[in-house]
Amino acid sequence: MEKILITGALGQLGQEFINYFSNKGVFVLATDVKDPPKDLPCLFEFADVLNKNRVDLLVKKHKINTIYHLVAILSANGEKNPYNSWKINMESFQNIIEISINNKIQKVFWPSSIAVFGTESNLDLVSQNPSMNPETIYGVSKLAGEKLASYYFGKFGLDIRSLRYPGIISTKTLPGGGTTDYVIEMLNSAKNKSDYTCFLNKKTRLPMMYIDDAVNAAIMLMSAERKNLSISTSYNVTGFSVTPAELENKIKSRGFNIKVKYEPDFRQEIANSWPKEVDDSISHKDWGWSCDFGFERTLNKVLN
Ligand SMILES: NC(=O)c1ccc[n+]([C@@H]2O[C@H](COP(=O)([O-])OP(=O)(O)OC[C@H]3O[C@@H](n4cnc5c(N)ncnc54)[C@H](O)[C@@H]3O)[C@@H](O)[C@H]2O)c1
Incomplete structure (x- = not known):
């Protein structure tokens, strides 16, 4: 029986994983450094x-056998204090790796990001393993983490599984300081009938994924047989790609009267080093991945 520890459990992804596992009756221990909501459906x-x-x-007290390690300082926040970002992202992962090896943890899920690529990759369509030169401390730490995952699998047999998530779109839980947060901010502004100032320029195309697909991808990868996994670093996955202007137009075409101004800030430079589209064909082949939510279906979920 799975006994799951989630770190960073009160963040955007963590709360969705808690709901998913709790609904299935799986034991979850949620951990974080902030206070949990009163209605959290699991142990905290x-x-x-x-x-x-x-x-x-x-881990010992609750006889944990599976860890979802979600703690990270995200891309935009990371640039404000790179030293702290490296410390939180890497020291925490090292700790989880050591604890996992010592306690014979069966599987670890650790998300990477499309921030690993950089301008030496073909950003029009990034392949699984291009030349990579991440340009944020977040991307540098994620690429280092991918290498650690592969190293500890090869040398110690620790079964770490990882996805390079694109921007995750959810509305129940707010994003935690990433470069793709504008999507959720613009959608929430439309729903609240308020104007919105977008921190990226109109034409910035970035890959995204609806939260249900993000959770489903992790579950599929974690359920796959290890012998079928040809990648021990992190798998490319994507939902759909979109620009702020396309999002604005779609929101308006659905009857929302939103005014959007474009005032790119430091996050534009980060976005310029990120892929426009992601080739996730190896995930299709190895563990049967395909997304359920395209752009329209995501908007149906979020705006209705
Ligand atoms: N959200 C996205 O769009 C996205 C995209 C790509 C990858 N990811 C990855 O997915 C994972 C989860 O992302 P998220 O969006 O849920 O992040 P988030 O910022 O929403 O949540 C992170 C959580 O970690 C907690 N935390 C921070 N420092 C901690 C510490 N020292 N000890 C314990 N908890 C601590 C925070 O309180 C927060 O609740 C991260 O690894 C992130 O890099 C997210």
Whole structure:
């Protein structure tokens, strides 16, 4: 029986994983460094992942056998304090790896990001393994994490599985300081009938994924037989790609009277080093991935 620890469980993705597993009756221990909502449907313990002893103790106490390690400082926030970002992203992952090996954890899920690529990749359509030169501390830490995942699988047999998520679109939970947050902000502005100032220019095309697909992709990857997985770093996955102008037009065509201004800030430079489209054919081949939510279906979910 799976007994799952989720770190960073109160973030955008974590809360969705909690709901998914709780609805299935799977044991989940949620951990984070902020207070949980009153209606959290699972057990919660306060734990800073930089405190290795605390996390180790919780793993032993609750007989955890699977870890979803979701703690990270995201792309835009990371640039504000790169030293701290590296520390949180990498030290926490090292801790989880060490704890997992010592406690014979069966599987670890650790999300990577499209931030790993950079302008040396063909950003019009990034392949699974192009030349990579990430240009944010977030991307640098994710690429290093991918290499660690592969190293610890090869040398210690630790079964770490990973996806390079694009921008995740959800409305129940707010995004945590990434470069694709504008999508959710613009959608929420439309629903709240308020104007919106977009921090990227109109034409910035970036890959996105609806939250249900993000959760489903992780579950599919975690359920796959390891022998079918040809990638031990992190798999490309995507839903659809969109620009702010396309999003604005679609929102308006659905009857929302939103005014959008475009005032690109430092996040534009980050977006310029990210892919427009992602080739996820190896995920299709290895573990049967395909997304359920395109642009229209995502808008149906979010705007209705
Ligand atoms: N959301 C996206 O669009 C996206 C895209 C690509 C990859 N990812 C990856 O998915 C994972 C989850 O992302 P998210 O959007 O849910 O992030 P988030 O910022 O919404 O949540 C992160 C959570 O980690 C917690 N946290 C921070 N420092 C901590 C610490 N020291 N100890 C314990 N908890 C701590 C925060 O309180 C927060 O609840 C991350 O690894 C992220 O890089 C997310």
